[in-house]
Amino acid sequence: MRGIYAELGDAYRVYAPGRQSHTWVFNHPDDVRRILVNNHRNYTKGVGFDRIKILLGNGIIVSEGEFWKRQRRMMQPGFHRRILGQFDGVIARANDRLLAEWQRKCAAGEAVNVTDDMSIMTLAIILTTIFGDDLAAMTQETGENPFAVLTAEPTRDLRFAYQFRKLTTLIGKCVASRRAAGSQPAGDHPDYVAMLLNARDKDNGDGMTDREIVDEITTMVVAGHETTASALNWTWYLLGEHPEVEARLHAEIDASEEAAVPSLQAMEALPYTNKVIREAMRLYPPVWVISRRTIEADTLAGYTVPPDTDVFFSPYFVHRHPEFWTDAEKFMPERFEQQTDDRPRLTYIPFSAGAHHCIGETLAIFEMLVHMNRFARRFRLRRVDNDPVEFEALINLRATRPFTMRLEPRQNY
Ligand code: HEM
Numbered sequence: 477m478r479g480i481y482a483e484l485g486d487a488y489r490v491y492a493p494g495r496q497s498h499t500w501v502f503n504h505p506d507d508v509r510r511i512l513v514n515n516h517r518n519y520t521k522g523v524g525f526d527r528i529k530i531l532l533g534n535g536i537i538v539s540e541g542e543f544w545k546r547q548r549r550m551m552q553p554g555f556h557r558r559i560l561g562q563f564d565g566v567i568a569r570a571n572d573r574l575l576a577e578w579q580r581k582c583a584a585g586e587a588v589n590v591t592d593d594m595s596i597m598t599l600a601i602i603l604t605t606i607f608g609d610d611l612a613a614m615t616q617e618t619g620e621n622p623f624a625v626l627t628a629e630p631t632r633d634l635r636f637a638y639q640f641r642k643l644t645t646l647i648g649k650c651v652a653s654r655r656a657a658g659s660q661p662a663g664d665h666p667d668y669v670a671m672l673l674n675a676r677d678k679d680n681g682d683g684m685t686d687r688e689i690v691d692e693i694t695t696m697v698v699a700g701h702e703t704t705a706s707a708l709n710w711t712w713y714l715l716g717e718h719p720e721v722e723a724r725l726h727a728e729i730d731a732s733e734e735a736a737v738p739s740l741q742a743m744e745a746l747p748y749t750n751k752v753i754r755e756a757m758r759l760y761p762p763v764w765v766i767s768r769r770t771i772e773a774d775t776l777a778g779y780t781v782p783p784d785t786d787v788f789f790s791p792y793f794v795h796r797h798p799e800f801w802t803d804a805e806k807f808m809p810e811r812f813e814q815q816t817d818d819r820p821r822l823t824y825i826p827f828s829a830g831a832h833h834c835i836g837e838t839l840a841i842f843e844m845l846v847h848m849n850r851f852a853r854r855f856r857l858r859r860v861d862n863d864p865v866e867f868e869a870l871i872n873l874r875a876t877r878p879f880t881m882r883l884e885p886r887q888n889y
Contacts, residue, residue, distance in 0.1 A: 647694065655686065709874075715852070759796075
């Protein structure tokens with residue numbers, strides 16, 4: 477896509493022999509706005525989602541129409557700031573567990589596999605927000621963390637799909653027993669199993685079936701863990717390559733008091749840390765391509781796109797669009813210091829936009845801010861090699877090889 481973009485720019489179509497049809501690609505924010513906002517009713521989820529459906533059944537990332545609307549409305553309150561604020565302890569504990577491990581490795585002079593560690597930590601967070609204390613019970617029952625397959629296996633092939641499907645049985649058992657026991661949270665904070673069991677359709681008062689809840693849970697596990705892990709992974713990589721940015725980040729963090737359990741509000745009040753994370757997601761958006769399919773014909777970039785046609789747009793290219801970003805390849809968090817309002821909307825879309833925009837945006841940002849605050853306070857991370865970084869554009873944007881990094885202790889270590 478980088479090759480074609482250099483040659484053809486914002487709008488082009490490519491013949492996909494496997495599907496015997498053209499896929500159209502649009503990377504200008506105006507066209508993205510038409511697809512996601514102005515004419516979004518003319519689009520269904522596209523070809524990328526057919527495969528995800530094998531894993532996620534009918535969860536909101538793949539569902540459509542009235543059913544999607546109903547599910548989204550019922551889930552939305554669970555992502556209210558008031559609820560997310562109560563996950564502060566969950567996020568702090570997961571970070572502290574990793575911190576103890578990194579402190580030990582740092583003392584022993586061992587490097588860390590940042591890619592794996594981000595994945596394990598973000599998985600622990602999302603699972604605990606979903607299952608509360610039931611996670612420990614499930615782990616005890618099976619003798620190991622039954623969700624470990626998600627971090628151990630980056631390939632999302634059919635074998636993975638089979639293993640993942642087995643997890644749904646386990647989740648189903650948890651949901652059923654929780655329903656039977658009165659749908660209360662399992663622990664000292666809200667959890668999504670209880671929230672989904674108690675959610676009601678405001679039109680008719682109906683709740684979700686166990687099957688529907690299981691699909692939404694698997695959706696949240698997949699959508700909520702790899703994406704956040706990828707964003708953190710790229711952030712560490714970028715900080716390691718840009719000591720001047722790192723120094724400004726350190727200055728902000730060192731000037732702030734460290735709380736044992738940082739709150740959402742306190743984290744959001746750290747302007748430079750927020751910009752570092754935003755800028756990392758601009759350069760390396762975890763969801764690097766988004767697909768839709770036309771229902772009726774539409775006009776995009778002056779072309780008539782036929783009905784029932786696959787349309788892609790890519791946050792990766794939108795975020796580098798030369799019309800809207802200066803020195804687009806450079807890692808410069810300061811660029812977000814200018815009022816972003818003078819840039820047209822939809823030039824920055826790591827969480828997409830419109831009706832289907834990411835429901836977990838604030839949760840993800842909260843997790844990332846806490847992590848950076850805890851860890852950049854104590855360590856500098858540097859890659860152990862200088863090999864060129866290449867992409868593996870799977871569902872998420874990954875580097876072909878994990879980032880192995882050396883830990884250098886800072887004064888607060
Ligand atoms: C840095 C982290 C994350 C990134 C970059 C990200 C990105 C995205 C994007 C681009 C979409 C839109 C896909 C589309 O329009 O086709 C999306 C949707 C979604 N995300 Fe996230 N996400 C992140 C974290 C999370 C978290 C923590 C959750 C937790 C539950 C989550 C749950 C979802 C769900 C359920 C949807 C589907 C929304 C709908 O279609 O109504 N995401 N995400």
